[in-house]
Amino acid sequence: MNERVVAPRWALLLLAMGVALVFLGTAAGSQGWQAWWQVQADPVFRQIVLDIRLPRSLGAWLGGALLGLAGAVAQGLFRNPLADPYLLGSASGASVGVATYLSLLGGSVWTTSAWLGLGLTGAAFAGAVLAVGLTLLLARGVQQTLRLLLAGVVVGVVLGAVTSLMTMLQPQVLQAMQGFMLGSTAFLSWHACATLAVVLSLCVAMGWTFARVLDALSLGESTAQSLGVPLPLARMVLVAVVSLATGAAVAHIGLVAFVGLAAPHLVHSLVRCTHAWRLLLSTLMGGALLVLADVVARVLFAPQELPVGVLTAVLGGGYLLWCVYRDAHAGARV
Numbered sequence: 066m067n068e069r070v071v072a073p074r075w076a077l078l079l080l081a082m083g084v085a086l087v088f089l090g091t092a093a094g095s096q097g098w099q100a101w102w103q104v105q106a107d108p109v110f111r112q113i114v115l116d117i118r119l120p121r122s123l124g125a126w127l128g129g130a131l132l133g134l135a136g137a138v139a140q141g142l143f144r145n146p147l148a149d150p151y152l153l154g155s156a157s158g159a160s161v162g163v164a165t166y167l168s169l170l171g172g173s174v175w176t177t178s179a180w181l182g183l184g185l186t187g188a189a190f191a192g193a194v195l196a197v198g199l200t201l202l203l204a205r206g207v208q209q210t211l212r213l214l215l216a217g218v219v220v221g222v223v224l225g226a227v228t229s230l231m232t233m234l235q236p237q238v239l240q241a242m243q244g245f246m247l248g249s250t251a252f253l254s255w256h257a258c259a260t261l262a263v264v265l266s267l268c269v270a271m272g273w274t275f276a277r278v279l280d281a282l283s284l285g286e287s288t289a290q291s292l293g294v295p296l297p298l299a300r301m302v303l304v305a306v307v308s309l310a311t312g313a314a315v316a317h318i319g320l321v322a323f324v325g326l327a328a329p330h331l332v333h334s335l336v337r338c339t340h341a342w343r344l345l346l347s348t349l350m351g352g353a354l355l356v357l358a359d360v361v362a363r364v365l366f367a368p369q370e371l372p373v374g375v376l377t378a379v380l381g382g383g384y385l386l387w388c389v390y391r392d393a394h395a396g397a398r399v
Contacts (some may be wrong), residue, residue: 067179072342075335079349080386083126086356088123088156093363124253125359125373126352127261129328131268135310136325137332137344138189138272141279142303143214146333150311150325153213153304155193159315160228162192163245168231180349185245186257186316193312200362201304209296210286213304246357248321250359262397264313268306269348275299276341282379283340321374323381324351324358330388 091114135150135278143152151157166188204216232239244251278299281289289296314321328351332343358380362371 071336072338073353074341075332075346076349079346079353082161083349083353083356086123086353086360087119087126090125090356090360091118091362093118093360094123097161103245120255120258121250122241122356124258124261124317125250125364126356127265128253128314129190129324130348130352131261131265131310131314132160132325132355133328134265134268134272134344134348135307135314136351137329137340137347138279138303138310139307139325140329140358141343142300142307143210145214145280146330147326148214149323149366150307151221151316151320152193152391153217153308153311154196154224155308155311156198156320157224157228158192158194158196158223159189160192160242160246160320161224161231162188162190163242164228164231165192168235168240168336181249182235186246187202189245189319190312190316193315195213196224197304197312206301208300213300229283243323244372245319246374248319250373251370253317261313261317264309265348268310269345271306273298273341274342275302276339276344277299279340280305306395317348318355319374321355322378323385324355324377327381327384328354330385376380 116288135146139148139150139152140146142148152386163185166185179299199218200213200217203220204213228308243307277295278289278294281292281294286296311325329343329347332346332350333352336346355377358376359373362373362376365371365376
C-alpha cells in the first residue's frame with residue numbers, strides 16, 4: 066500500500082495505543098481501578114490518580130517519545146541501525162552530573178527532594194549537555210560524521226570511568242544513584258510533564274523540518290552534497306535534536322536502556338517510509354514502549370516495583386537478539 070495511507074494509519078494506531086496505556090497506567094497500583102471509581106468522592110483517591118499516577122504515566126510516555134525520536138534521528142544521521150540516543154556521551158555525562166551533585170550535597174534536604182525540583186534533574190541535564198559539548202569539541206564540530214561518532218564513544222567511556230571512580234571513592238553515592246542508573250518514573254510530576262512536552266514539541270518540529278536531509282543522507286554524503294543539501298547546518302540541528310531530547314529524557318527518568326534503539330527498529334519492521342514519517346512513528350512507538358514497560362514494572366511483582374530501565378533492557382535486548390537470529394537464519398536460507 067501507499068506510504069501516504071499506511072504511515073498515517075500506524076500513527077493513529079500508535080497514538081491510540083499510547084492513550085490507552087496512559088489510561089491503564091493510572092489504574093496500576095495497590096488500589097487498582099477502585100481509585101478511579103472514587104476519584105470524585107474521596108480526595109485521597111483523587112490525589113493518587115491525578116497527582117501521582119497520571120503525571121507518572123504521561124511523563125513516561127513523553128520520556129519514551131523523546132528517546133524514540135532521538136534514536137530515529139541518530140540512526141538516520143549516522144546511517145547506522147545500531148546508533149542510539151546515548152551515542153554522543155549524554156548518558157555518561159548525566160551520570161557524572163548526578164554523582165557530582167550527590168557527592169557535594171549527599172545527605173542534605175535538597176538531595177531527598179531533588180526529583181521534585183531542579184536538584185538531580187538539573188545536574189543530570191547539565192552533565193548531559195556538557196558531555197555533548199565535549200564531544201563536539203573533540204570532533205571539531207559536526208562536519209565529519211565518523212569523527213563525531215568516535216568522539217562520542219570516547220567521551221562516553223571516559224565519563225563512565227569518572228563516574229565509577231567517584232562511586233568507588235564515595236560508596237554512599239552509588240546507593241543514592243541506584244534509582245537514576247536503573248531508570249525510574251516514580252518521581253515524575255506535572256511540572257516535569259510540562260517540561261518534557263515543551264522539549265518534545267520543539268524536537269519534533271526541528272526533526273520534521275530536516276527529515277528530507279536524512280532521506281538524502283541515506284543515499285550517501287556525496288549524493289546529498291550533489292543535491293544541494295546544507296549538510297553542516299543540518300548536522301548541527303540534528304545533533305541538537307538528539308542532545309536536547311536525550312538530555313531532557315535522561316534528566317527526568319534516568320538511564321532507560323534500549324527504548325531509543327528498539328523503537329526505530331520496530332517502526333522499520335512495520336512500515337517502510339520516509340524519515341518524516343519514521344521520526345513521527347518512532348516518537349509514538351517510544352512513548353508506547355516506555356509506558357507499557359512502566360505498567361509491567363509496577364504490576365509484575367506488586368506491591369514491589371521493578372526499575373523500569375531493567376525491564377526495558379531485558380525486553381529490548383531480547384528483541385534485538387531475536388532480530389539478529391532472524392536475519393542470520395534468513396541469510397543462511399538465501
